[in-house]
Amino acid sequence: MSWSLPSYLHAQNDTMVYAVFDSVVVTGYDSEKALSSVPGAIHVLQERQLTAFDEERILTSMNALPGIRFEQRSPGSYRLAIRGSTLRSPFGVRNVKVYWNGIPFTDPTGSTALNLLDNVNMQQMEIIKGPAGSVYGAGTGGVLNINSTSNHTTKLLSGGVQAGSFGYSKVNIEANLSPRSSTTLEPVNRTTIKMARQSSHGYRDHTNFKRWVGELSGSYQINNQHNLESHLLFSSLDYQIPGGLTRDQFDEDPQLSRQSSKFALGSVEADAGVRQSLWLGGITHRFFSKQFQNKTTIYGSFSPFDNPFNLDYKKDLRTSFGGRTKSDYYFSRTNDRLKASLGGEYQHGFNVARNFENDYGKPGSLNFDDELTANQFLVFARMEYLFADSSFVTVGVSRNFLEYDINRLVDVAQDTAYRVLKSFDPVWIPRIGYSRAGRFFDWHASVSLGYSPPTIEDVRTNEGSINLGLKPEIGFNYEAGIRSRLWRDRISVDLTGYYFNLNNTIVQQSSPRGTVVFENSGSTDQFGVETVVQVVWGRGRAQEPLWHLVMSHALHLFYFDEYSKFSDGELNDFSGNQLTGVPQNSFSGSIRWSPRGPFYVHGMVQAVGEIPLDDANTVYSNSYNDVSIKVGYRFSLSQKATVELFAGVRNALNQKYSLGNDLNAFGGRYYQPAAPRNYYIGGKVGI
Secondary structure, three states: OOOOOOOOEEEEOOEEEEOOOOOOEEOOOOOOEEHHHOOOOEEEEOHHHHOOOOOOOOHHHHHOOOOEEEEEEEOOEEEEEEOOHHHHOOOEEEOEEEEEOOEEOOOOOOEEOHHHOOHHHOOEEEEEEOOOHHHHOOOOOEEEEEEOOOOOOOOOEEEEEEEEOOOEEEEEEEEEOOOOOOOOOOOOOEEEEEEEEEEEOOOOOOOOEEEEEEEEEEEEEOOOOEEEEEEEEEEEEEEEOOOOEOHHHHHHOOOOOOOOOOOOOOHHHHOOEEEEEEEEEEEEEEEEOOOEEEEEEEEEEEEEEEEEOOOOEEEEEEEEEEEEEEEEEEOHHHOOOEEEEEEEEEEEEEEEEEEEEEOOOOEEEEEEEEEEEEEEEEEEEEEEEEOOOOEEEEEEEEEEEEEEEEEEEEEOOOOEEEEEEEEEEEEEEEEEEEEEEOOOEEEEEEEEEEEEOOOHHHHEOOOOOEOOOOOOEEEEEEEEEEEEEEOOOOEEEEEEEEEEEEEOOEEEEEOOOOOEEEEEOOEEEEEEEEEEEEEEEEEOOOOOEEEEEEEEEEEEEEEEEEOEEEEOOEEEEOOOOEOOOOOOEEEEEEEEEOOOOOEEEEEEEEEEOOEEOOOOOOOEEOOEEEEEEEEEEEEEOOOOOEEEEEEEEEOOOOOOOEOOOOOOOHHHOOEOEOOOOEEEEEEEEEO
């Protein structure tokens, strides 16, 4: 389902007709289909949704989608969870596979540094919720497909300037050397150059943030059968980490950073933060013929990473390369209703990873020195058939291979060197889906296996331990949903229900020093219902409706099924407890007013219920309501030159809440306070 605006709106007998589902084409499970025929829960965010509010981050737009929780513990410190996958993500993005322009952005070790991307590198986002391993490999959370360029760009040069509370500033510029003509849809060769700089000093102590990004992307039509795409990304990121607070600290002074203790330095003394750069390049070749198509991508990346933390100082040099290929064959005897697909993906990563004592923000004595090698490989096959009555069936399966090689060159604590190999048994991951489109209702159902092995960071922790006994998560997901279109497609409803039984669920725990370690907890039962209702009416500016109302709700009844552990010499049984880090209820409502004149107004409220912060369910975060408002003024200087001025407010109700909690935190440091009411202004120009 998509809460995005319809891809097209057209007048018919002076009446606006809105095509919501049939007009949205999604990549989905690696097969371009109209959303109405896709058996699965999918959302699409177009550029206008990603920029509907502030352009400092994608948090507001992402959190408007049911089942998705995008957290920001401090500027630049992102965490993304789809249907509860936060449970094993103390920081960053895990258990969600991310692709950028078709290039695997999730590194071979299983983690994703999504904060290396700026909003200018994300023009469209497609989110697949739930297991998609039959095509994309391991991961139970879902898949995030990001495109950085738009095929509908008509501007030769565009840019923007923004500023706001807590020292926020941003400048970006984009040049399209061969933009698409506004009067033709014929493909053209296109080269796009983007640059952006963003910075802020943040609300809390020790939260300075700086990021530079540059992108060079091109699409070149060689002939009617061959197309070539190239993408080069550079990102330089430097942000400080304030650390978690106790409840008393959160109530008394939420601007505090983590203070020194007998176990660790304070965040200021340790200069806790992340300094990371990334060079990523990829080339994609597409071949088209009447019955056969192939898409092949190869890529490589290079990323230095420095992470001074309260407990240690981590220095990595990360490299990876790999590729992905998929071939489709349409059977002419079935009038192309039957399609077979075969493909594969390979990723190789090699990291030089060193861990030091933190000597007040500088590397101290060496703790251990590792060479980390990760190899991931998957092959997949799919068959799909479109029946004459608009029914659609798809069957897919993949075979997944994963191996970690940890070569410990130096281990000061054990005064030895050693090498361990962690290989996971190859796994078949099947999926079957069925959908049927009707005049007013479309329905779909699917069954899929979810499989997610631990990342190399789960196996090898910052404290130096290597947990070779950690098992992969595995379980079946059962899902069914209805999409409906009413009142000449002015009202759309998307309702999805699912049950996911996950075994060997990986949870995070904190050692007395505060180091995060991981263990298997047994099994979890996850029942969910996700609903989105859209209403559009009236004629607005350009191809936008006058009013666009979106309401979404997620009900997550997630519980530990079997989970017992020893703690303080006692056996604690957490079976039946609510799943840590997941609110049972979350709601989002937005309204956009876009009249034919120059003004527009966008408003959104996001209401999130209580969240259990520990496995014992003894500590909960407070519920909160986050209100965002944006007003803008758009006008033309000439036939081609356009200007947009805007201003907005975030957390308009001045709520006191934590936008990213530390789960099972030692010492009760659960809370990462969000900023109070804050403002921003900006402007954009395009020619």
